[in-house]
Amino acid sequence: MTNPRYFLIGAGVAAAIAAAAIVLPAAGVRAEGDFFAPVAEPTTLKECSACHMAYPAGLLPARSWRAVMGGLNDHFGENASLDAKMTATITDYLVANAADAKTNRSKVTRGLDAAVTPLRISDLPWWHREHDGEVGPKAFANPKVGSRANCGACHAGAAKGYFEDD
Ligand code: HEC
Ligand code: HEC
Incomplete structure (x- = not known):
């Protein structure tokens, strides 16, 4: 299948070189939808990467993050509870940067029933x-993969936010 992503990356790089500009390539990739800003909030990065990668906030809608953060005592069979302050810090960050945050408008929530909270x-x-x-x-x-949740096993750039086909 033809993939306009490569064109976008190429165009972004070319533009960046031409203008000696900053972060244009990332903007091009983001538009294509395979870049998700890595977790940038220190508490979230530390506490949510102990057992798996810290999933970028833009990979789930706000209601999902609220549900995940509200159930850390029974988190996919693990107890991942945190104190109230850390829980609030992480929840605020994830919700503010969620897939359906006003600034985000990603295709991640496309086709998702509004009544469903994955x-x-x-x-x-x-x-x-x-x-x-x-x-x-x-x-x-x-x-070597083990689970669909193990994004980094197949996407070598996952920790940096890149989920292209490696
Ligand atoms: C004690 C270990 C542990 C910690 C700490 C932890 N998780 Fe998890 N998490 C898991 C396990 C186990 C799974 C299920 C993985 C699987 O299905 O392979 C999981 C799965 C997830 C998933 C679903 C991934 C998917 O698409 O299948 C999300 C979202 C998630 N965790 C978010 C978080 C967040 C946010 C934090 C920080 C507050 C966190 N996790 C901290 C153990 C942990
Ligand atoms: C078993 C390997 C594997 C795992 C695990 C995996 N992926 Fe993928 N993913 C792929 C492959 C292969 C493709 C490319 C499919 C294609 O060419 O269209 C892909 C495509 C994608 C794309 C679209 C990329 C694009 O170019 O538009 C995104 C985004 C993505 N994966 C995110 C994730 C996330 C997030 C996780 C973890 C929750 C994950 N993947 C887990 C193999 C995997």
């Missing part, structure tokens, strides 16, 4: 559009 990125219709048919179920079961 706890997993990998439960979003968008995530399935990007992976189903492209990545077989066996790839996720591969011991």
Whole structure:
């Protein structure tokens, strides 16, 4: 399948070189939807990367982050509870930068029923559009991957916010 992403990256780089400008390539990639700003809030980065990558806030809508943060005592079978202050700091950051935040307008929530609050990125219709048919179920079961939640196993740039096809 042809992918305009490469054109956008190329155009962004060319523009940056031509204008000796700052961060134009990232802007080009962001428009294509495979760049998600990595977690930039220190408490979130520290506390939410102990067991898996700190998922970028832009990968879930605000209501999902509220639900995840409201249930840390039973977090996918783990107790990930934090004190009230840290919980509030992290929740505020994730909600302010969520997929459906006013500044974001990403395609992540496209096709998601407004009455549904997914706890997993990998439960979003968008995530399935990007992976189903492209990545077989066996790839996720591969011991080197282990789970759909292990984004970094397949996306080498995930920690830097890049989820392109590596
Ligand atoms: C004690 C370990 C632990 C900590 C700390 C932790 N998590 Fe998790 N988290 C998990 C486990 C286990 C899963 C399920 C992973 C799987 O299905 O492979 C998970 C899954 C998730 C998912 C769903 C990913 C998906 O799409 O399937 C989100 C979102 C998430 N965590 C957010 C957070 C946030 C936000 C924090 C910080 C407040 C956090 N986690 C801290 C253990 C942890
Ligand atoms: C088993 C490997 C694997 C895992 C695990 C995985 N992905 Fe992917 N993902 C892929 C592949 C392969 C593609 C490219 C499909 C294609 O070419 O269209 C892709 C595509 C994407 C895209 C679209 C990229 C683009 O170029 O538009 C995004 C965004 C994405 N994945 C995010 C994630 C996130 C977030 C997670 C973790 C919650 C994740 N992926 C987990 C393999 C994986």
